[in-house]
Amino acid sequence: MRQHFCYIIVAAACLCASCNTQRKVAETAITVTPAYCQLTSGTDNRAEMELNFHIPEKTLSKRSRLVITPQLMVGDSVYDEYDPVVVEAGIYADKLRRKEVLEGYHDPYKEQKRQVDDATAAFTLSYHESVVLPASADTARIVAVVSTDGCGQCTGIDTLEMASIVRALAYVEWIEPVFTIRPKIVEGKGEARLQFAINLYDIDLDMGNNRAELDSMLQALTPVLTDTLATVNSFTVYGMASADGSLKFNTALARNRANAAMQYVAHRLGLTDRQMERIRIDSRPEGWQPVLRAMKLDSHPDTARVADILQRLADKDDDAQERLIRRLACWQDIREKYLAKDRKVEYTYSYTIRSFTTDREVLDMYAKRPDAFNEEELLRAATLMKTDAEKIEVYRTLLARFPRCETAINNLAYLYLRAGMEAEARTLLQKLPERYPDLESKQLKIREEAAR
Structure with a gap:
């Protein structure tokens, strides 16, 4: 029983000693702020480290020197070592100066030494370093080896975790497309401005800009009408009837002119009768709005009068509107300057390309x-x-x-x-x-x- 009692006393004594030691270590440990920060490198692999070492009271004796050596750790290996922080107590500094004078000793930390008023008191040391992350690593740690033995190269008394550094990355992930079958419907429209002899619909390629206009129309319609992968859904060619003159006559004339333009294209492309069956020829009145727009652009003084007639007779046809417009003093100007000399042929189409x-x-x-x-x-x-x-x-x-x-x-x-x-x-x-x-x-x- 006495033997067991002795063991308990010894164990308790060891436990108390251990607790006391841990408390003293905690009270005298060097710390870093901000505590274990995370640095992020930019596109140049570089990060800036700004922190403070807090040195507790009596970390240094009057006969010692503090050396803090930051190191870059990749995995378990030291990749790089940075300029150390060095602080000397008074007696140590005096002894070192005598050694330099008497023995010609060169202190390797001469450029890194910092001055503090009282090395045995508590003090703070600021630290800045530019850290480069190795190209082969995406993460690393920065630790500090702390020594108070003077040389800074003997056994360290402590190791501080200072910071981690991570590469700022944007991960590019492959997107696997999902194949869906979608109908390929193409819709389009265009126009050709052609000139004709009065009241006629035969096309004269040498009149005005007819040849270039029809060639442009041909170029636009060739892929629509000749592509073996295309199925035409709809194709309509409209002749635009002039506003002046009989609406009935102009509408029929416009349709014939549209048909003449389409026949030119069909002949050039060698379209079959079956292909021509899909093409619809039609006409519609152009109305007086183009004339009104031209007068507005020209700032004609009678623009408001024409606009008033078109507004009042908006539900009437071109003939009814023309009768009132002809009574205006500006009618001669309208005939000579604002009625288009060319006739517009419009075409619209829709086709589906084979999937x-x-x-x-x-x-x-x-x-x-x-x-x-x-x-x-x-x-x-x-x-x-x-x-x-x-x-x-x-x-x-x-x-x-x-x-x-x-x-x-x-x-x-x-x-x-x-x-x-x-x-x-x-x-x-x-x-x-x-x-x-x-x-x-x-x-x-x-x-x-x-x-x-």
Whole structure:
């Protein structure tokens, strides 16, 4: 029983001694503020470290020197070491000066020494250092080895965790497109301004700008009417009837002029009767609004009178409006200056391009007719390509036609990064600020596990 009692006394004594030691260590430990901060490196891998070392009272004896040596740790290895912080007590400084005089000793910390009024009292040391994160690492730690033995190279008495440093990264992840088949409907319209002999509808290519106008119309309609992948849904050509003269006569004349223009195009394209059956010829009155707009642009003094007539007779036809306009003193001006000398032929169309539904068809048709692909089909073509170079070519083609396609922008940037083209990738990703905010301060990195 007595033996057990002795063991208890010894254990209690050890426990008390341990608690006392821990309390003293806590009271005399050097601390850092801000406490273990996290630094973020910019695009140059650099971060600025600003902190304070707080040295408790009696950390230094009158015969010692404090050396704090910050180190950059990558994993468990020391990657770099920075300028130390050095403070000497009075007696140590005196002894060192005598050694320098008598023995020619050179103090390696001469440039780093700092002066404090009383080295044995509590004091604070500020510290600033520019830290460079290794290119091979995304994270690192900064620790400080603390020594009071004077040389700073013998066994350290403590190690302080000062800060961590992380690379500011923007991870670019591959977006896998979902292939959906969507009808490719194209709609369009245009016009040709042609001149005709009075009350006639035969086309004279040498009159006015007729040849250029019809060639432009031909160029616009060629892909609509001759593309083997296109199915015409609707096609209408309108002749615009002049406002002056009989509405009935002008409407019929305008229709014949529209038909003449279409016959010219049909002949040049070699359209069949079956193809012509899909084309509808029609006419409609142009009205007096173009005349009114021309008078307004010219600031004609009778503009308000014409506008008043058109407003009062808005529910009447062109003939009724013309009868009142002809009574105005400005009628001669209108005939000579504001009635168009050319007649307008308008055309509207809608057609559907054949969709490509199988992977084999997508690859085959992309080699032949990439212009016939919509956005979804081009994304599918990029997915089916085997090499990065082939994918890049498809995505470039896609963005030339659909410059706002987010998937194409993202994936092309991903491929650029994988090819080491960071500047080109960054330029692309700047178009996606919601997906990649604050891009200018971050380095780009791809998630390899998502690589395609």
